[in-house]
Amino acid sequence: MPLVNFSNLDFDQIKTSIKDYIRANSNFTDYDFEGSNLSTIIDTLAYNTYINSYNANMVTNEVFIDSATLRENVVSLARNIGYLPRSRRAARLSASFTVSNLTNIPSVTLKKGLVAVTSQRFGNSDFVFSIPQDITVPVGANGVAEFFDIILYEGSYLEQSYVVSSRDPDQKYILPNTGVDTTTINVTVNESSTSTVQSTYKQYNSLIGVGPESRVFFIQEIDGERYELLFGDDIIAKKLVEPNEVEIGYIVSSGAAGNNITNVSFAGSIVTNNGTPVTKGFSFITVGGQSAGGAGIESIDSIKKYGPQVYSSQNRAVTSADYEALIPKIYAEAESVSAYGGEELNPPQYGKVFISIKPVNGVFLSNCLKDNLRSELAKYKVAGVMVDVIDLSYLYVEADSNVYYNSNLTPMQLGNTSRGDVFRGADIGSISNPVRDDALAAIGRYADSTELNRFGGRFKYSKYQNIIDNSNAAITSNITNIQIRRDLEAKLGQFAEYELCYGNRFRLKNHCRTIAEGAMVGFNVRSSGFKISGIADTVYLGDLPNANMETGELFLFKLNAPRQPVIVKRNVGTVNYKIGEIMLNPVKITSTALTKGTTPIVEISAIPYSNDVIGLQDLYIQLDLNYTRVNTVIDQIDSKTDVSGTNYIVSPSFDGNTLVRGVPILVGSENGGASSTQTSPTPSTTTNVTEVATSAVTGIVQTPSTSYSPSNTSSSSSSGSSSGY
Amino acid sequence: MSVQERRSKGFKDISATFKINPVNNDLIGLVNYNAIARSVRNLILTIPGERPFNPVLGSNVNALLFNQLDNITASSIRTEIETTIDNFEPRIELNEVIVRPNAEQHRFDVLIKYYIVGLPSDVQEIKIALVPTR
Numbered sequence: 019m020p021l022v023n024f025s026n027l028d029f030d031q032i033k034t035s036i037k038d039y040i041r042a043n044s045n046f047t048d049y050d051f052e053g054s055n056l057s058t059i060i061d062t063l064a065y066n067t068y069i070n071s072y073n074a075n076m077v078t079n080e081v082f083i084d085s086a087t088l089r090e091n092v093v094s095l096a097r098n099i100g101y102l103p104r105s106r107r108a109a110r111l112s113a114s115f116t117v118s119n120l121t122n123i124p125s126v127t128l129k130k131g132l133v134a135v136t137s138q139r140f141g142n143s144d145f146v147f148s149i150p151q152d153i154t155v156p157v158g159a160n161g162v163a164e165f166f167d168i169i170l171y172e173g174s175y176l177e178q179s180y181v182v183s184s185r186d187p188d189q190k191y192i193l194p195n196t197g198v199d200t201t202t203i204n205v206t207v208n209e210s211s212t213s214t215v216q217s218t219y220k221q222y223n224s225l226i227g228v229g230p231e232s233r234v235f236f237i238q239e240i241d242g243e244r245y246e247l248l249f250g251d252d253i254i255a256k257k258l259v260e261p262n263e264v265e266i267g268y269i270v271s272s273g274a275a276g277n278n279i280t281n282v283s284f285a286g287s288i289v290t291n292n293g294t295p296v297t298k299g300f301s302f303i304t305v306g307g308q309s310a311g312g313a314g315i316e317s318i319d320s321i322k323k324y325g326p327q328v329y330s331s332q333n334r335a336v337t338s339a340d341y342e343a344l345i346p347k348i349y350a351e352a353e354s355v356s357a358y359g360g361e362e363l364n365p366p367q368y369g370k371v372f373i374s375i376k377p378v379n380g381v382f383l384s385n386c387l388k389d390n391l392r393s394e395l396a397k398y399k400v401a402g403v404m405v406d407v408i409d410l411s412y413l414y415v416e417a418d419s420n421v422y423y424n425s426n427l428t429p430m431q432l433g434n435t436s437r438g439d440v441f442r443g444a445d446i447g448s449i450s451n452p453v454r455d456d457a458l459a460a461i462g463r464y465a466d467s468t469e470l471n472r473f474g475g476r477f478k479y480s481k482y483q484n485i486i487d488n489s490n491a492a493i494t495s496n497i498t499n500i501q502i503r504r505d506l507e508a509k510l511g512q513f514a515e516y517e518l519c520y521g522n523r524f525r526l527k528n529h530c531r532t533i534a535e536g537a538m539v540g541f542n543v544r545s546s547g548f549k550i551s552g553i554a555d556t557v558y559l560g561d562l563p564n565a566n567m568e569t570g571e572l573f574l575f576k577l578n579a580p581r582q583p584v585i586v587k588r589n590v591g592t593v594n595y596k597i598g599e600i601m602l603n604p605v606k607i608t609s610t611a612l613t614k615g616t617t618p619i620v621e622i623s624a625i626p627y628s629n630d631v632i633g634l635q636d637l638y639i640q641l642d643l644n645y646t647r648v649n650t651v652i653d654q655i656d657s658k659t660d661v662s663g664t665n666y667i668v669s670p671s672f673d674g675n676t677l678v679r680g681v682p683i684l685v686g687s688e689n690g691g692a693s694s695t696q697t698s699p700t701p702s703t704t705t706n707v708t709e710v711a712t713s714a715v716t717g718i719v720q721t722p723s724t725s726y727s728p729s730n731t732s733s734s735s736s737s738g739s740s741s742g743y
Numbered sequence: 744m745s746v747q748e749r750r751s752k753g754f755k756d757i758s759a760t761f762k763i764n765p766v767n768n769d770l771i772g773l774v775n776y777n778a779i780a781r782s783v784r785n786l787i788l789t790i791p792g793e794r795p796f797n798p799v800l801g802s803n804v805n806a807l808l809f810n811q812l813d814n815i816t817a818s819s820i821r822t823e824i825e826t827t828i829d830n831f832e833p834r835i836e837l838n839e840v841i842v843r844p845n846a847e848q849h850r851f852d853v854l855i856k857y858y859i860v861g862l863p864s865d866v867q868e869i870k871i872a873l874v875p876t877r
Binding site (some may be wrong): 024029045046047048051052054055056058059061064065068233 | 753754755756757758759772778781782783785786790794795796797800831832833834861
């Protein structure tokens with residue numbers, strides 16, 4: 019029998035192969051006994067083969083960027099396609115302070131290096147803030163020098179110097195420390211160690227505009243997450259010659275650990291224009307917000323992902339994919355990026371590119387960061403194209419699951435009720451219920467996964483159901499209803515028109531039935547309560563489909579009872595079921611029933627036509643755990659308590675007929691009246707829809723919309739504006 | 744099960760000397776009794792961890808040789824030998840293990856008596872002198 023299996027990478031498998039070979043081809047018999055000489059030889063052979071296989075595997079893997087695992091190899095392969103992995107980034111802190119009692123001094127200089135330290139222990143760590151270059155400011159007539167909005171970098175400032183030697187043809191200029199923020203590297207070259215002639219070299223990452231006399235340097239990452247500086251050869255960039263002295267200054271930072279710091283005290287060095295140290299007159303440092311922007315060195319996975327993308331973009335932002343590839347390189351804290359051209363909008367906006375960014379920490383980018391991004395992107399974008407960095411728009415997915423379980427397979431006792439407790443995600447841990455807890459834990463993991471938390475994410479209905487089914491062995495099936503929601507940020511006291519785009523088609527319920535048959539037509543859109551100018555009662559949004567079943571009219575109604583709506587105003591806006599868009603005519607909202615933080619919001623939800631929900635363009639899908647419910651129900655058939663299914667509890671696969679979101683606020687209940695608790699109405703409940711005259715209602719100005727929102731999620735009117743978020 | 748009830752087709756191992764048999768110019772082989780005796784000897788002298796990916800194979804006799812040269816250590820060595828053979832050499836059934844401290848030679852004299860499972864034989868004996876070496 020020939021030795022045929024060459025693909026084994028496991029020691030025991032290799033050993034078994036050799037034994038099989040000997041068994042078939044040799045007189046020796048003792049290979050099965052560990053004490054035998056033959057067994058020792060087999061072990062040696064197998065070990066040798068194992069090491070060779072491992073080495074061959076490693077060598078082959080490390081040759082390709084997709085399969086390489088060692089950082090220095092991934093970096094080296096990325097270098098071949100012109101990609102420099104992002105270094106660690108120091109957190110930036112904007113700081114201001116003054117120095118007073120400076121008489122007869124024209125200017126003072128804040129020396130590079132240490133400037134501030136954390137005033138108190140922050141998260142059990144101390145941090146220092148430095149600047150990589152001197153900052154000189156004039157002294158005012160009142161003897162006060164003001165350092166205003168200077169940028170401090172978290173980390174220590176270090177210097178490294180080299181003397182160029184012609185005797186070393188392979189001389190390297192290496193920064194010996196790890197954790198260098200390469201954006202802070204400053205290079206000055208002295209003619210010689212004794213000369214005062216000094217020139218500054220700039221960091222470049224392309225050859226564009228670089229000539230023989232250009233004083234530039236390039237950097238590359240080498241082993242151990244260190245960096246090497248590369249200088250020119252008098253053909254591309256100016257060459258260093260003996261006895262030049264190279265002085266390199268840089269900041270070594272703690273990366274992301276340096277974020278969110280606000281309290282620092284001055285520890286820097288200030289000298290006057292003649293070099294005399296200033297030792298008194300310092301004010302406290304005031305900071306412009308928390309330190310931000312600190313990030314770790316680019317991960318191996320990120321290099322593998324973005325290296326080829328940046329290569330394909332050729333450092334030029336032309337297509338939307340180019341922007342998505344370049345932004346993580348520019349802004350390290352970007353968790354997910356979505357970019358799309360204005361031509362994709364309706365109506366199109368040619369010549370514009372819209373970018374939404376989800377930062378790792380927080381929800382929105384500051385205006386300062388947006389401006390920085392725009393200016394950075396200007397280096398890459400095509401001339402004439404405008405870049406608009408827009409705020410993130412969240413599309414929330416709410417899932418309501420009835421989870422059937424086999425009561426024989428779980429130790430919990432839910433009592434005799436067939437229908438168990440209903441819990442929201444926020445209630446985890448309140449009452450022990452292993453089925454529910456496991457399901458919610460699995461849902462929580464799915465909600466945090468990158469499958470959802472990225473632009474272009476998709477809520478996959480079948481996967482969601484599968485996750486619930488597999489979360490606990492006792493679960494037999496689940497019926498899950500999906501809603502999509504956006505939060506309208508109300509501009510209180512202002513006339514504003516609102517536009518909310520969901521990017522998903524709405525489902526119309528009861529559209530083919532008449533009121534006489536006992537069902538309500540419309541009410542596909544549900545909102546939380548709010549008040550408008552001129553109407554004392556809390557009102558809600560409702561909708562009535564047009565004959566084409568693609569668009570509909572929005573109206574406002576109040577509730578006399580949870581199932582007794584009274585329309586107070588018609589034609590307050592339109593709804594397009596087909597594209598999933600809600601337009602509200604200018605309306606003056608005076609208060610809302612809900613707030614998010616301090617922001618007044620109106621939650622508006624609908625049932626999607628498809629249970630797979632996509633995040634269109636700038637919409638960022640989030641599974642809202644606060645509105646995700648898991649209701650445990652005993653599966654009486656599988657539990658063998660009712661095999662015939664006579665008393666089987668049926669859960670509807672379609673949403674109930676509640677008219678509004680949350681607890682209904684009834685007419686009169688806000689003025690000391692009894693508040694009603696919402697209960698799920700049975701589908702057969704008959705309710706008469708009452709219409710009232712609308713001419714007496716004020717607060718609605720039906721002005722045709724003439725403006726347009728580029729982000730397709732917000733709109734503005736002449737008297738105010740608002741947006742969803 | 745009686746020792747005599749089982750039959751083996753025989754055991755054949757390769758010699759660690761790697762010398763050539765002058766008759767057939769092949770490697771010298773070890774058969775049956777010799778092969779098993781060599782195996783027992785190998786097991787006792789193998790230090791756990793010495794063999795790749797099999798950290799439990801072998802005995803700790805080597806470490807015990809640096810203890811006091813007395814009967815207590817001899818007893819420990821005997822136990823270690825018995826355990827090792829029971830665990831890793833299924834071809835023999837131990838009859839007796841005798842370990843004697845030899846103070847004059849500064850060594851332990853070991854006598855292992857055993858039956859071979861599956862081969863008709865008398866009690867086999869192996870004598871090993873365990874000398875601490877560095």
